Amino acid sequence: MRRIIHFDIDAFFASVEQLDYPEYRGKPLIVGGKSDRGVVATCSYEARKYGVRSAMSSVVAQKLCPQGIFVDGRMNRYQEISVQIFKYIEEKFEHVERVSIDEAYIDVTDERETTYEIASQIKSDVHSMTGLTISVGISYNKFLAKLASDWKKPDGIFEIKANDIPALLLPLPIIKIHGLGKKTCERLNRIGIFTIEDLYQYPESLLGDILGESWSKEIVQRIHGIDQRPVIESHTRKSYGKETTLNEDTYDRAVILNILEDYLIKIHSGLAKRSLTTKTLTIKIKYCDFEQFTKSHSLDYHTNNYGVLSEALQIMFKNLKLDKSVRLVGLTASNLESEAYKQFNLVEENPEEFGAN
Ligand SMILES: [Mg+2]
Known part of the structure; x- marks a missing residue:
């Protein structure tokens, strides 16, 4: 059974306007041109109470909600926030499919935490990062996950389980x-x-x-609850990383090394699956007092050879000084390159012979 998350930023454009301009908060705000030919791009939840919807003509929207405040969209600003959110999501998860500027599927089948924990974490991270709320749907396929994210909007989290099918769906329009x-x-x-x-x-x-x-x-x-469509990654990776906040802060180096080794296994298999090689590994540590630092190590050549990467990790860890209890551990492979560059493979097998050092 797969574990799929769908997230959707609540009333995205309107929420950004209300975030940047406090005077719009709590008001029926409509993002979109007010002209005869204008169309509603997004509206706040206050405007939705009047029946205003996305893609509705502005003329109709104005009739439904005469006190509605119309503002022009600021695409650059929305883009900026979208980039910030996707950067966070794509660094954290391997399988992310962007659907639009404010919506994506994540396949979290291979993650350690429960789907609910992951979903709550994403919600609170996005909120503290941007001030925006998102709604998250959880299920075992894309269709149901998307349906679930719509269930408790705004700021919702909802899971559709196999047992809920078909009863939960039957009454839906x-x-x-x-x-x-x-x-x-x-x-x-x-x-x-x-x-x-x-x-x-x-x-x-x-x-x-x-x-x-x-x-x-x-x-x-x-x-009937059947949807086999895979979550398809929709971007080129610049880095590949994993990080988690530990259940308990720890001083124990063995525990930390264990987690890093576990991440390396996952990162390595992720790289191998996509025929990618890396040249740089970075360990990230956040202490119990939230102070954080990273330590990077660059190899002489691109590789996805597990032995080489593992040795690099061991060396890095040996030199890693930890002087406080640790709250979060992360590992990232960056400087990625497609394996298609065959010359690098040759170098990898016989580094000395090719003079790479
Ligand atoms: Mg949305």
């Missing part, structure tokens, strides 16, 4: 099915399909006439 657009839902409404339960009872062959055969098959599978 079909517009909640990610992949069915507004137009399609209207067509389905016209033939009496309003909820997922209606969809369950509708003959699949007839559904194919409306959605197309393969898409209707896919949708039927998803509402």
